Amino acid sequence: MSKNMFKFFGSLALFAFVLSGTAVKAGTKEDVAKKGSVSCGVSQGVPGFSNADASGKWSGIDVDMCRAVAAAVLGDANKVKYQPLSAKDRFEVLKSGQIDMLSRNTTWTLSRDAGLGLEFVGTNFYDGQGFIVRKAAKVNTAKKLNNVKVCVETGTTTELNLRDYFKANKLKYEAVSFTKADEAVAAYDAGRCDVYTTDKSGLAAQRTKMKNPGEHTVLPETISKEPLGPVVRGNDQNWKDIAAWSLYVMIEAEELGVSSKNIDSMKSTDNPNIKRLLGLEGDTGKSLGLSNTWAYNIIKQVGNYGEVYERNVGAKTPLGLARNGSPNQLWSKGGILYAPPVR
Amino acid sequence: MKKLSNFKNNLSKNLQWQNFLPQFFLLLFFCLLIFYFTRNAQINLLARNITSGFDFLSTNSGFDVQFSLIPYDGSFSFGRAYLVGLLNTLLVSFFGIIFASILGFVIGISRLSENLLLSKLSLFYVELFRNLPLILQIFFWYFVVLRNLPSTEKSLILLNFLIVNVQGFYFPKFIFTNFPFVLYGIIFAILTIFLVKYYSNKMFYNTGKYLPVFKLSLVFLILFPLIFSFLGNVGLKFEQAKLIQNFGIFNYVGGVKLVPEFLALLFALSLYTSAFIAENVRAGILSISKGQKEAAKSIGLNNSLSLKLIIIPQALRVIIPPTTNQYLNLVKNSSLAAGIGYPDLTSVFAGTSLSQTGKAIEIIFIVMMTYLSISLFISLILNWYNKKIAFISK
Numbered sequence: 001m002s003k004n005m006f007k008f009f010g011s012l013a014l015f016a017f018v019l020s021g022t023a024v025k026a027g028t029k030e031d032v033a034k035k036g037s038v039s040c041g042v043s044q045g046v047p048g049f050s051n052a053d054a055s056g057k058w059s060g061i062d063v064d065m066c067r068a069v070a071a072a073v074l075g076d077a078n079k080v081k082y083q084p085l086s087a088k089d090r091f092e093v094l095k096s097g098q099i100d101m102l103s104r105n106t107t108w109t110l111s112r113d114a115g116l117g118l119e120f121v122g123t124n125f126y127d128g129q130g131f132i133v134r135k136a137a138k139v140n141t142a143k144k145l146n147n148v149k150v151c152v153e154t155g156t157t158t159e160l161n162l163r164d165y166f167k168a169n170k171l172k173y174e175a176v177s178f179t180k181a182d183e184a185v186a187a188y189d190a191g192r193c194d195v196y197t198t199d200k201s202g203l204a205a206q207r208t209k210m211k212n213p214g215e216h217t218v219l220p221e222t223i224s225k226e227p228l229g230p231v232v233r234g235n236d237q238n239w240k241d242i243a244a245w246s247l248y249v250m251i252e253a254e255e256l257g258v259s260s261k262n263i264d265s266m267k268s269t270d271n272p273n274i275k276r277l278l279g280l281e282g283d284t285g286k287s288l289g290l291s292n293t294w295a296y297n298i299i300k301q302v303g304n305y306g307e308v309y310e311r312n313v314g315a316k317t318p319l320g321l322a323r324n325g326s327p328n329q330l331w332s333k334g335g336i337l338y339a340p341p342v343r
Numbered sequence: 344m345k346k347l348s349n350f351k352n353n354l355s356k357n358l359q360w361q362n363f364l365p366q367f368f369l370l371l372f373f374c375l376l377i378f379y380f381t382r383n384a385q386i387n388l389l390a391r392n393i394t395s396g397f398d399f400l401s402t403n404s405g406f407d408v409q410f411s412l413i414p415y416d417g418s419f420s421f422g423r424a425y426l427v428g429l430l431n432t433l434l435v436s437f438f439g440i441i442f443a444s445i446l447g448f449v450i451g452i453s454r455l456s457e458n459l460l461l462s463k464l465s466l467f468y469v470e471l472f473r474n475l476p477l478i479l480q481i482f483f484w485y486f487v488v489l490r491n492l493p494s495t496e497k498s499l500i501l502l503n504f505l506i507v508n509v510q511g512f513y514f515p516k517f518i519f520t521n522f523p524f525v526l527y528g529i530i531f532a533i534l535t536i537f538l539v540k541y542y543s544n545k546m547f548y549n550t551g552k553y554l555p556v557f558k559l560s561l562v563f564l565i566l567f568p569l570i571f572s573f574l575g576n577v578g579l580k581f582e583q584a585k586l587i588q589n590f591g592i593f594n595y596v597g598g599v600k601l602v603p604e605f606l607a608l609l610f611a612l613s614l615y616t617s618a619f620i621a622e623n624v625r626a627g628i629l630s631i632s633k634g635q636k637e638a639a640k641s642i643g644l645n646n647s648l649s650l651k652l653i654i655i656p657q658a659l660r661v662i663i664p665p666t667t668n669q670y671l672n673l674v675k676n677s678s679l680a681a682g683i684g685y686p687d688l689t690s691v692f693a694g695t696s697l698s699q700t701g702k703a704i705e706i707i708f709i710v711m712m713t714y715l716s717i718s719l720f721i722s723l724i725l726n727w728y729n730k731k732i733a734f735i736s737k
Contacts, residue, residue, distance in 0.1 A: 088695070088697070091701055092697075095393075095703075112701075115393070115701055117388070137590055137591040144589070147592075147594045148589075148592055149594070154406075154690070154695045155697075159405075159407075159695070159699075163406060163417040173407075174407075175407040175408070175409055176409045176604075176684065177695065178684040179681060179684070187684075190490050190509060191495070192510060192603070233391065
């Protein structure tokens, strides 16, 4: 064979070798430990849930979920890399392995849970879909919305509920769909649509971004159930457990009265539940493959669920969502938040 | 002597093998590569419990689309949603190609005009539109121009014909009675035009004189349908869009509606592509040697006739191939529609349907094959046309 042919086959072999080398893959937790950070898919800007401020610092209830997982796995809640995603792209990006978890006000549904090869780990906010209209429209119920144009974000359950609602009520409408929530809101704000629809928490959040928030009003109807929560890939049971229990310990901590402020003084408690939670008794970390201070790190650095809620979406924030009377209250206080025992 | 020829034979056989082997292995390698990727995808989908297949095409889509040429809503299938997207892509591409061609031709010729103002304006046009990124131009039309139109209740109404507001442009719908008679008139006009053309050619060969065929054609095309309509008692009504008030919400209903997303995309695609076509036209005309023009003049053809009979037919051979590319670009560029929410193939099928079903591999495959088919079809037509007008060497 000639020299050229050797070169040719040599380069082929090299190419094949490079390709085959990419096949081996470790678990997500090991990947995260190696990278030293959790890549977390968040929204492109929903105040209260995941939103970056002027200096690029992310905050929100979904962001705190990412931070909790980072605190559990890496011991440092700040070791998170945020990746803003559109509703349309979020699942593909998660499936392809570009992010470790998705925490992006994502509704838990059967087809998503069972059909996409993904795993919903729990609910960090119970929401429901609503409508916002201009006050000038003089409409006080969604039942009166006929012959309207509705701006909506594409690739969402919102889009599907919208159709169900208008069809069930025999109302005519046109859905004007956009890829980004921001675009849909801007279109509504400019008069392209008469109505904007998304989850009610989202309506409260997006209204703060409108030119003149006082000109708009949220209609009373809630037309769907929207349990929002973090999502991971379905082929990594350990990682799913870590994400799920990161959420549960925040709820459990609130129930036990443990917060980021009093956690260190709680170390001297006699309550065995609290002792287990703080890793002073038992080995809760071991079965997750984490250090025994994993829950302590979450509560200390991120806070319990109540703190997270009040800080991001509670009554004192621009969103002003009252917690009492909503499903997002502890089961013992009339809500439906209920964590399995940490033991 | 015999040995030498044997050696030569062997050598050439060897050379044949040497040529054949690498090609064989290269082919084998690519087959294996494709096999590897397919297998890899299959294994991973199975491992993650992701269902695959094309069954989803016949299930209910559940989402609505604001702008569709065929009846569609969420109770139709994903297959139907695909068709809606495809037709919307074809619609904007079709009109885009027509407007870009007309504009490109006019600008390209004006660019060579002896009128300094005209040629400089054309130059400005070309440099402006071809040097700005297309997506920016789409955003400009959508967010800057169409977004700032008046609200529905304060719509601009032009000549009682066109209604313009932030939700779109509304034209009256034409409603004909006895419409077939108009068609008969058009068919009759076309037949007459062919006859006149034939007669004019014959006259030209016999006497050197010819008839003004183009002007006559226009007259026929207008006159005959009118006469036929009159004879066939054809009625024409305009259905204007009506303003409907529902509490404080105003909306126009009826008429023919063009949504701003469509208009922005159409404007941007037409203007952007026309700048490139104008340059093709200019290059085509400049490629014709000066001698041709002088020869045309010397046999007594005036400017417009020499352009029509001598320059353009020859220039077309240079213009067509690069213009084919521009048409293909326009179709592919129409997929930027997703940026402003025009429901084209990419946004309805590779966007909404993909995220509602999660069938990424299947959907992307279908969409890629569709764009490929459209492009190949356009190339086929234009290659055929190019061959038809090419020099026939004798």
